[in-house]
Amino acid sequence: MRALLATARGAALEAAADRRALASQALAMAVNDGVWIVFWVLFFDRAGDLRGWDLDGIILLQAVLTTSGGIALGLVANARRIGTLIVDGGLDPVLALPASPLGLLLLRRIEPVNLGDFAFGVTLFAVAGHPTPSRTLLFGAVVAASATLLTGFLVLTGSLAFFAGRGESGELGFHAMVLLGSYPVDVFAGTAKVLAYTVVPAAFVSTVPARVIMDFDSGQALLLLTAASTVALAAAAVFRAGLRRYTSGAVWTRA
Amino acid sequence: MTAAERRAVRVAFAIAARRTLADPGGLVVSGVFYLIVVSALSAVWRVAADANGGALVGYSAAALTWYIATSESVTISLNIRMIGDLGEDIGSGVVAVELLRPASVLWIRVASELGRAAARLVVIGPAGVGVAALTVGRPPSWPAVALAVPAMALALTANVIAQHAFAASAFWLRNATTAWFLYQKLVFVLGGMLIPLEVFPGWLEAVARALPFQAMAYAPARIAAGHAEPLLLVGQMAWIAGLALAARAVFRMGERRLQVVGG
Amino acid sequence: MAIEVRALTKTFTTGRRRTRRTVEAVRGISFSVEPGERLAYIGPNGAGKSTSIKILTGILHPTSGDATVLGIVPWEQRKRLAARIGTLFGQRSLLWAELSSRQSYRMLAAIYGLSRDEERARVGELGELLDAADLMDQPVRTLSLGQRMRCELAAFLLHRPEVLFLDEPTIGLDLLAKQRFRELLVRINEEQGTTVFLTSHDVADIEHVAERAIVINHGTVIHDAPVAAMRRTLLATKLIEVGLDDHAPIEVPALPGVTVVERTDLALRLVVDTTTTSVRTVLDALLTGTTTTDISVVDPPLEQVIAEIYERPAS
Numbered sequence: 067m068r069a070l071l072a073t074a075r076g077a078a079l080e081a082a083a084d085r086r087a088l089a090s091q092a093l094a095m096a097v098n099d100g101v102w103i104v105f106w107v108l109f110f111d112r113a114g115d116l117r118g119w120d121l122d123g124i125i126l127l128q129a130v131l132t133t134s135g136g137i138a139l140g141l142v143a144n145a146r147r148i149g150t151l152i153v154d155g156g157l158d159p160v161l162a163l164p165a166s167p168l169g170l171l172l173l174r175r176i177e178p179v180n181l182g183d184f185a186f187g188v189t190l191f192a193v194a195g196h197p198t199p200s201r202t203l204l205f206g207a208v209v210a211a212s213a214t215l216l217t218g219f220l221v222l223t224g225s226l227a228f229f230a231g232r233g234e235s236g237e238l239g240f241h242a243m244v245l246l247g248s249y250p251v252d253v254f255a256g257t258a259k260v261l262a263y264t265v266v267p268a269a270f271v272s273t274v275p276a277r278v279i280m281d282f283d284s285g286q287a288l289l290l291l292t293a294a295s296t297v298a299l300a301a302a303a304v305f306r307a308g309l310r311r312y313t314s315g316a317v318w319t320r321a
Numbered sequence: 322m323t324a325a326e327r328r329a330v331r332v333a334f335a336i337a338a339r340r341t342l343a344d345p346g347g348l349v350v351s352g353v354f355y356l357i358v359v360s361a362l363s364a365v366w367r368v369a370a371d372a373n374g375g376a377l378v379g380y381s382a383a384a385l386t387w388y389i390a391t392s393e394s395v396t397i398s399l400n401i402r403m404i405g406d407l408g409e410d411i412g413s414g415v416v417a418v419e420l421l422r423p424a425s426v427l428w429i430r431v432a433s434e435l436g437r438a439a440a441r442l443v444v445i446g447p448a449g450v451g452v453a454a455l456t457v458g459r460p461p462s463w464p465a466v467a468l469a470v471p472a473m474a475l476a477l478t479a480n481v482i483a484q485h486a487f488a489a490s491a492f493w494l495r496n497a498t499t500a501w502f503l504y505q506k507l508v509f510v511l512g513g514m515l516i517p518l519e520v521f522p523g524w525l526e527a528v529a530r531a532l533p534f535q536a537m538a539y540a541p542a543r544i545a546a547g548h549a550e551p552l553l554l555v556g557q558m559a560w561i562a563g564l565a566l567a568a569r570a571v572f573r574m575g576e577r578r579l580q581v582v583g584g
Numbered sequence: 585m586a587i588e589v590r591a592l593t594k595t596f597t598t599g600r601r602r603t604r605r606t607v608e609a610v611r612g613i614s615f616s617v618e619p620g621e622r623l624a625y626i627g628p629n630g631a632g633k634s635t636s637i638k639i640l641t642g643i644l645h646p647t648s649g650d651a652t653v654l655g656i657v658p659w660e661q662r663k664r665l666a667a668r669i670g671t672l673f674g675q676r677s678l679l680w681a682e683l684s685s686r687q688s689y690r691m692l693a694a695i696y697g698l699s700r701d702e703e704r705a706r707v708g709e710l711g712e713l714l715d716a717a718d719l720m721d722q723p724v725r726t727l728s729l730g731q732r733m734r735c736e737l738a739a740f741l742l743h744r745p746e747v748l749f750l751d752e753p754t755i756g757l758d759l760l761a762k763q764r765f766r767e768l769l770v771r772i773n774e775e776q777g778t779t780v781f782l783t784s785h786d787v788a789d790i791e792h793v794a795e796r797a798i799v800i801n802h803g804t805v806i807h808d809a810p811v812a813a814m815r816r817t818l819l820a821t822k823l824i825e826v827g828l829d830d831h832a833p834i835e836v837p838a839l840p841g842v843t844v845v846e847r848t849d850l851a852l853r854l855v856v857d858t859t860t861t862s863v864r865t866v867l868d869a870l871l872t873g874t875t876t877t878d879i880s881v882v883d884p885p886l887e888q889v890i891a892e893i894y895e896r897p898a899s
Binding site for chain 1: 695
Binding site: 090091094095097098101104105108109111112113114115116117179232237238241242245246248249253254255258 | 346350353354357358360361362364365368369372373377378498499502503505506509510515516520521522525
């Protein structure tokens with residue numbers, strides 16, 4: 067535990083080392099996210115209703131998505147790089163230390179750019195999400211679940227590199243999650259909708275959390291918690307199993 | 322450009338295209354990415370159209386699907402790291418070395434990126450036709466789709482040239498990431514990639530039409546959605562000429578700066 | 585026994601379906617290392633050195649065979665072992681680039697469970713030993729390679745490891761820095777009884793650090809002997825370099841134990857196995873009946889001895 071905290075502290079110090087770069091990159095990302103809100107404002111100006119979702123609902127959706135995205139990509143930045151790290155032997159440094167490799171790996175790196183996402187999401191909720199005390203509490207809780215699920219998913223898809231030898235699966239998985247998670251799942255038909263709840267569980271990253279905030283339903287909340295813990299546990303298990311097959315970037319295994 | 326330079330440019334295009342086609346993994350990844358984006362985004366617009374009595378600002382649900390399939394195809398075919406890589410190459414001195422060669426750095430790079438994008442489009446294009454046809458059936462007009470093909474080529478050209486002009490800010494700024502984010506958003510929104518220009522409130526629509534970004538996504542998308550308007554292509558060609566001049570000018574200035582300041 | 589290895593094997597398979605190949609990186613390697621030994625594990629690139637060391641440090645799981653380090657099976661109890669050994673891989677840094685070394689030590693101390701007092705004392709001690717005390721507060725990224733290496737060493741030794749595993753640690757260092765590094769390794773071993781296990785393809789590392797050398801190639805042990813013994817082999821061969829007169833033909837003396845290494849119009853190089861034929865005999869044969877412009881008799885470099893050993897099949 068001390069080890070993990072120390073590592074997280076190190077990552078934070080490193081990220082803060084160049085404060086100007088940190089600020090400008092984070093700002094750029096925040097502006098980036100802001101444009102999506104512009105899109106939705108323009109959209110709802112003409113369209114009015116999206117299968118029961120209105121601008122307020124979409125704003126909650128985006129707030130959860132960007133905040134939890136900011137955590138999964140910004141605070142535990144190595145989650146999305148696990149595939150590459152595995153293939154290039156990047157796990158060696160953490161394996162040489164007497165602590166849990168996955169924990170160390172995840173906490174080791176903070177990506178300033180995505181901290182902008184986090185800041186944006188939190189601000190969006192504060193400004194346009196009608197932050198009553200109960201809603202704020204719910205927001206915190208669902209973001210935690212959503213971020214856990216997203217991180218777990220990234221680790222899971224990235225860990226496939228242990229078995230497949232190539233590292234791109236993580237990136238593809240991540241993009242798929244973000245793309246599908248940017249829209250309320252109710253917009254999709256049939257197979258796409260099923261996909262968004264299972265193989266690429268983007269529904270749990272944004273739609274379900276937003277629903278829980280708007281209209282608290284214990285069934286949905288439980289579903290969210292179950293999904294998040296399942297993915298997280300599966301990720302840890304797959305990673306552990308994969309370590310046995312780690313090749314540490316050995317040249318012969320390059321395709 | 323001399324004949325030799327023109328040849329170098331053609332060769333750069335061909336090599337990039339061939340190399341991209343020889344990497345099936347990369348093509349599959351782009352393809353899957355594209356399919357996900359188009360399915361999700363077009364679904365959103367279809368739902369909006371249906372909720373609005375079948376059409377939105379003159380586009381039917383089917384037309385909107387073909388619109389999105391096209392607008393996304395010309396953006397996803399492009400190398401997402403184009404501006405970042407170019408910025409890095411400028412900052413690290415790679416471009417400074419390239420400038421010593423007797424060939425146009427700018428146009429060779431543009432040709433390479435176009436080759437790459439064209440190769441991707443060869444895969445993504447049919448995928449787009451497929452997904453659109455499967456989702457909403459035949460396009461509003463097959464002749465219009467045929468006209469959209471050259472429009473897509475022009476759109477790619479305009480986009481690549483503009484990105485190079487934009488990335489040239491790295492001659493002065495040392496960090497092209499901010500330039501890239503800004504650029505992306507401009508194309509996504511004002512270029513009509515995410516949203517047909519007709520959806521914008523009047524004043525914004527006018528602004529968007531006056532900017533070069535609409536040539537990069539809106540033009541071919543509108544045509545594919547059933548509006549075979551040749552004037553759009555004329556506009557694209559005009560913008561390509563303008564952007565080419567701008568890119569060349571900025572690169573010349575950058576070159577001069579390198580000679581003064583050093584690599 | 586500090587390290588014990590028995591019939592260790594590691595096979596890698598390349599990923600692609602159609603071109604699936606298996607590569608035996610390490611094949612049936614066996615050896616043991618006493619505590620306090622200084623061992624060099626040498627071989628050409630691709631010989632299996634890095635693979636072996638990664639198995640011994642618990643990073644890789646072997647395909648078959650046994651190994652224990654300090655009585656612990658590395659890949660089964662990696663964390664327990666990691667607390668008692670030090671690993672330094674040439675291209676991978678233990679330090680955080682943007683931070684100062686001292687900040688990295690703080691983090692590592694927490695990871696290794698050192699108290700603040702222990703950490704402070706140890707960092708001070710290492711600062712003196714490595715002459716790095718004034719480097720520790722600068723961001724690592726601003727240090728020169730040699731300076732960074734000293735700070736890395738401190739990180740490496742922070743938790744008083746009993747066995748040190750170093751994989752190509754002197755790569756990229758200039759001659760002076762290499763020398764200092766080697767001196768430090770020997771000193772640490774002598775003062776603290778730490779076992780040193782070093783992989784390298786730099787022969788000078790063997791000459792100046794190791795007491796014993798294990799030579800591996802193609803995944804198997806080719807030679808395992810004290811370095812002093814290897815030097816003796818050296819004395820048994822001599823290199824004769826002859827400058828020739830362009831116009832006269834030369835006849836190489838057909839004597840046993842004499843091999844022609846190189847022959848051009850102007851030069852001739854012979855290797856003489858002095859246990860078979862004496863240098864004197866060869867020289868006599870060369871000087872009569874041929875026109876030579878120059879002759880020199882030298883010891884072949886250790887490099888060549890090693891290279892020759894590489895070529896031998898497994899002993």
